[in-house]
Amino acid sequence: MADTVRGIWQSIVQTKRLYLNPHEQFGRANICRAAxxxxxxxxxxxxxxxxxxxxxxxxxxxxxxxxxxxVHH
Known part of the structure; x- marks a missing residue:
């Protein structure tokens, strides 16, 4: 169970690093943030x-x- 959770967490962290780190090539992070x-x-x-x-x-x-x-007056 712990290995499964750790594996899911690692995939989330890798995706975050892929799209949100500013030092990545081609400005992927900036494109993601702009979108x-x-x-x-x-x-x-x-x-x-x-x-x-x-x-x-x-x-x-x-x-x-x-x-x-x-109108009544």
Whole structure:
């Protein structure tokens, strides 16, 4: 059991060293970091845009209800 866990851990560490060490050839680490940051940035951009559009739609529905509702004086 311990050998299995050690083998899995070694493969994780080797993968981390392969992609995240800055001294590797061809800037693999920089490419990996840039891709990860880009994906995270796109996720937050889409979530922000989704929230912004939802707020605009809510405001439009509220305005439409206010126009449609009869005003009593």
């Amino acid at each position: 990860l940051v880009s994906y995270v940035g796109m996720y937050f951009l889409f979530k922000w845009n989704q929230n912004r559009k939802a707020e605009i739609a809510r405001a439009e529905r509220k305005a439409a209800k206010a126009i449609a509702a009869p």
